[in-house]
Amino acid sequence: MSELGRRARELLKELKSYGPGTLSPYNEELVRLIFSEIDEHNAQTEAIVSELRRKQAEAEAEGATPQQEVDEMTATTMCLHYECIKRNKRLLLIYMNERMQRLKEMRWTLRALPEAQKARCCQSEIQFYNEYSRALQTYMSKSEGVGMDLTLDTRPPKDTFVNVRGLKDAGEVILSYGRATVLVGTTISLPAEEAEPLLRDGTVELVDWDDGFGRNCS
Amino acid sequence: MTDYWNLDAALAEETTVPLRFKFGVAGVARVLEPGSTANDISAGTKVEAPLWLSAALSRRGMASMSAPEMYSERYRRKINAGAECMNLKGRAPYFYDVGNKCNEFMQDLTLSAFLSRTYATRYRELVSKGLSTVSGEDMLELQSKLSLEELSVFEAGRSSVARAEMWSRGARLRTAAAAAPSRKRASARGDAEGREPRQRVEG
Known part of the structure; x- marks a missing residue:
């Protein structure tokens, strides 16, 4: 028997409990159960309709005028099933949409799908992510698109190299020209696009410096 | 609560409210009324139903809801x-x-x-x-x-x-x-x- 969308509610609660920025494991089992619940509601509605048809046909066979009206109780029952179907559909759509938004958000902020999150996606979500990622990449590519990495640069760069100061001990980081050790207070100079991920996770902060000609002031 | 895509709005609508059926419903008594032995809900019965269902049925004039x-x-x-x-x-x-x-x-x-x-x-x-x-x-x-x-x-x-x-x-x-x-x-x-x-x- 139907459970008035109880399963769909559990599904959403599970996703909500994981908070923004992470995904809950894709609950295939529950989604399948919700689909079967919708089927069940549909079957019951159809049963009511065919029962009514049968009664009408009987009345016609007896020569009486067929009754077009249905009694209120049947109408309420049908509405109840209908609302349950609509509700389940809405909650499923919210579930899918919310996960899709979080995947997109990850593409923009993390620039890649972390393995831990990837393991929680279903097959079509991974496919969506890959295609979205490819579309974005094409848009940002030199040959077909704007030729800029749009996920970079929270502020416009003044120079290709920037100076950053360590805010926490992150140990050794590997840069394109070699290695550098990030400790609290050390200042290093590195290419802007390599600095960006470090700036985002709060390991380092940007240091402004004046070259004496006022060229590098922000 | 009007946003179709909002997760919180959807969860808020799961709150149960008292609902009185005007005409009764067939076949769902065990879900709406835990512990009930009959299959159907008779007219005038008061049950606890989720808000989304109560609102939809009230709008059609098939039941009347009251506040929790x-x-x-x-x-x-x-x-x-x-x-x-x-x-x-x-x-x-x-x-x-x-x-x-x-x-x-x-x-x-x-x-x-x-x-x-x-x-x-x-x-x-x-x-x-x-x-x-x-x-x-x-x-x-x-x-x-x-x-x-x-x-x-x-x-x-x-x-x-x-x-x-x-x-x-x-x-x-x-x-x-x-x-x-x-x-x-x-x-x-x-x-x-x-x-x-x-x-x-x-x-």
Whole structure:
């Protein structure tokens, strides 16, 4: 028997409990159960309709005028099933949409799908992510698109190299020209696009410096 | 509560409300009325149904819903006596959303007045006071009391207080950017930084 969308509610609660920025494991089992619940509601509605048809046909066979009206109780029952179907559909759509938004958000902020999150996606979500990622990449590519990495640069760069100061001990980081050790207070100079991920996770902060000609002031 | 795609709005509609059927329903008694032995619900039966179902059936005139206990005279007296003492998170996490939705059907002016009065008191006593609270323990206690709507107001207030403090110290909002590096915020931050006193360090 139907459970008035109880399963769909559990599904959403599970996703909500994981908070923004992470995904809950894709609950295939529950989604399948919700689909079967919708089927069940549909079957019951159809049963009511065919029962009514049968009664009408009987009345016609007896020569009486067929009754077009249905009694209120049947109408309420049908509405109840209908609302349950609509509700389940809405909650499923919210579930899918919310996960899709979080995947997109990850593409923009993390620039890649972390393995831990990837393991929680279903097959079509991974496919969506890959295609979205490819579309974005094409848009940002030199040959077909704007030729800029749009996920970079929270502020416009003044120079290709920037100076950053360590805010926490992150140990050794590997840069394109070699290695550098990030400790609290050390200042290093590195290419802007390599600095960006470090700036985002709060390991380092940007240091402004004046070259004496006022060229590098922000 | 009108946004179809909103997760919280959908969850708020799961709150159960008392619902009285005008004509009865066939075949769902065991779900709506736990412990019932019959299959059908007879006309005039009162059950606890989720808000979304109650609202849909009430709109069609097939049933009539009333507000949950939380908005009853007894609770109203309790809340009026000390709105800031009530733990809404445990009892009614979507206190205002559900109240407003119920009111659409009941058109009870006293209920809307009650809701706005409760919000005003709680905002003054809890949310705005909480923004200057320093102790972590008080903060936790406070957060366990607020309804989810109040909590989001509170969180927004707290982050803006943090940003204002950061601004007055002349530091850069790096941590804020790391927490939510959206494109929009990034450009807004760039503007704000232009006005800040700059910190210069020899490179």
